Amino acid sequence: MVDDCLFCKIVQGTIPCHKVFDDEHTLAFLDIRPLTRGHTLVIPKAHDVRFEDLSSEAAQRLMAVVHRVLPAVGRAVGASGSTLAINNGREGGQEVPHVHVHVIPRTAGDGGGPIHGLFAHPGAAGAQDLAKLAEIVRAELRVARRG
Ligand code: AMP
Numbered sequence: 001m002v003d004d005c006l007f008c009k010i011v012q013g014t015i016p017c018h019k020v021f022d023d024e025h026t027l028a029f030l031d032i033r034p035l036t037r038g039h040t041l042v043i044p045k046a047h048d049v050r051f052e053d054l055s056s057e058a059a060q061r062l063m064a065v066v067h068r069v070l071p072a073v074g075r076a077v078g079a080s081g082s083t084l085a086i087n088n089g090r091e092g093g094q095e096v097p098h099v100h101v102h103v104i105p106r107t108a109g110d111g112g113g114p115i116h117g118l119f120a121h122p123g124a125a126g127a128q129d130l131a132k133l134a135e136i137v138r139a140e141l142r143v144a145r146r147g
Contacts, residue, residue, distance in 0.1 A: 002047045007098035011045045020073070025058070026065040031102070035112065038077035038105040042066050049097045051088050066101050079105030083112065 001008045009015040010029065017029035020040060031039040044062050048054050054062065070082055085102040087093035106112060116122065125133075 002098075005047055005098050006096050007043050007100065008047050011043070021065060021069055023065075025061050028065060028069045028103075035102075035104050036077075036079070036106065036110055038073045038079065038103075040069060040073050040103040042069055042101045042103060044099055048099050049089070049094075051086050051099055054099060062099070062101065066103060070103050073103055074105050077105050079107050081106040083115065085115065 001012065006015065010017045011027055017027075017032075019027065019029045021028035021042070025045055026042065027045055028040055028042040031041050042062060042065050044054065044058055046058070048058070051059065066084065070084070073079070074082060083102075083104040083106055085104065086100070087095070087102075090097075104112075
């Protein structure tokens with residue numbers, strides 16, 4: 001637990017929340033400024049900042065709860081789709097530095113768009129560039145697996 005972390009305080013119960021799921025490792029609660037009705041945050045109870053800071057087990061536990069909560073929230077608000085998002089790190093738009101997955105129920109005409117709408121001027125990539133980059137990432141994954 002980190003003393004000045006908002007979500008650690010929610011986990012400890014010193015800041016209230018509208019809880020929808022609670023187990024040993026994971027908490028899910030309604031976002032206080034919902035983008036759509038039912039907007040829910042799913043968080044690990046232990047403090048980590050970025051998704052990649054989680055152990056593989058912790059990441060799997062978190063996503064397993066997202067997998068359970070998503071359809072329940074969707075049914076509760078009558079949504080026909082959803083957007084899942086992690087603002088990961090300051091540059092990724094993260095305001096609360098404690099890992100959280102946004103579960104955002106979506107309905108036709110809700111005024112939102114696809115995540116591609118985040119970027120006004122998406123770049124173009126040639127096949128050669130993509131092939132080279134994919135090779136670099138595969139090499140990074142091999143290094144990570146050995147490490
Ligand atoms: P992010 O920008 O990804 O860090 O998102 C942080 C989210 O936390 C925002 O959607 C906020 O509306 C939400 N939030 C902040 N404080 C609270 C709170 N006390 N209870 C519930 N949600 C909160």
